[in-house]
Amino acid sequence: MTLKFVVMSDLHLVGHGATSMTLDTADRLERAVACVNDRYADADFCIIAGDLADAAEVEAYERLREITGRIGIPTYITLGNHDDRDAYLSVFGADQADETGKVNHVIDAKGYRVIVLDSSEPGRVDGVLTAAQLAWLTARLAEAADRPIVVVLHHNANALHIEADTIKLHDDAPFIAALKTHDDVRQVIAGHVHLTSTATYHGLPFTTLAGGHYSVDFNADQPSTPFRSLTGPGQMAVILGTPHSTTVLFDDFLNDHSIIAVHTPGD
Numbered sequence: 001m002t003l004k005f006v007v008m009s010d011l012h013l014v015g016h017g018a019t020s021m022t023l024d025t026a027d028r029l030e031r032a033v034a035c036v037n038d039r040y041a042d043a044d045f046c047i048i049a050g051d052l053a054d055a056a057e058v059e060a061y062e063r064l065r066e067i068t069g070r071i072g073i074p075t076y077i078t079l080g081n082h083d084d085r086d087a088y089l090s091v092f093g094a095d096q097a098d099e100t101g102k103v104n105h106v107i108d109a110k111g112y113r114v115i116v117l118d119s120s121e122p123g124r125v126d127g128v129l130t131a132a133q134l135a136w137l138t139a140r141l142a143e144a145a146d147r148p149i150v151v152v153l154h155h156n157a158n159a160l161h162i163e164a165d166t167i168k169l170h171d172d173a174p175f176i177a178a179l180k181t182h183d184d185v186r187q188v189i190a191g192h193v194h195l196t197s198t199a200t201y202h203g204l205p206f207t208t209l210a211g212g213h214y215s216v217d218f219n220a221d222q223p224s225t226p227f228r229s230l231t232g233p234g235q236m237a238v239i240l241g242t243p244h245s246t247t248v249l250f251d252d253f254l255n256d257h258s259i260i261a262v263h264t265p266g267d
């Protein structure tokens with residue numbers, strides 16, 4: 001009995017006829033959905049980890065609903081810094097927000113608990129988990145003390161030694177403390193940075209996936225060094241969980257790497 005689920009992130013959908021960073025993001029999502037249906041139709045569920053829309057127009061969320069409606073497995077969605085919660089809820093329903101006011105989910109499957117956290121905060125680019133969410137998280141972890149945990153959210157909690165460290169999850173210490181109330185957190189998976197990474201942070205395993213939009217060519221520990229935006233990969237993560245192993249694989253459903261732009265930090 002192996003848990004299998006897919007994580008997408010950073011769709012950055014726009015209105016009909018528009019592009020984002022030169023890219024047709026709706027077409028890229030269509031390709032991602034086709035990949036899930038072709039290769040992971042046997043998965044337990046799919047999670048979409050935020051930055052659903054690029055500029056948070058209602059039309060973009062309507063496109064999201066239309067295209068993700070073709071995913072053949074249950075799909076759980078949360079928000080990122082590019083999203084607008086009210087616009088999202090106006091399309092997907094107010095009941096998508098829970099008692100914390102945010103779009104969190106808890107999924108129990110194949111002996112695991114998977115917790116999805118909404119780290120978006122209106123008016124901010126970095127991520128915020130509120131006190132109410134941290135209390136909610138701690139309670140959900142306590143209920144599942146006997147089971148492995150995977151957490152999925154938009155913002156990376158750990159710094160990656162790159163330019164984007166300034167917009168990671170704000171004040172991560174209470175989040176780490178909440179996670180440490182459980183003794184079997186197998187992975188914390190995020191999008192946001194548009195690149196693939198793995199790390200340990202305070203003894204916990206953290207992963208980022210490149211997601212569906214442009215990918216970032218990092219400037220590790222050289223914050224004044226130019227870095228590039230690339231057309232790919234368009235990437236999803238595939239998580240496989242057994243009682244004693246939790247594996248994250250990466251599926252590059254689009255594998256082109258053309259240069260879109262070169263960024264000089266500070267310009």
Ligand SMILES: [Fe+2]
Binds near residue numbers: 051080
């Ligand atoms: Fe993004």
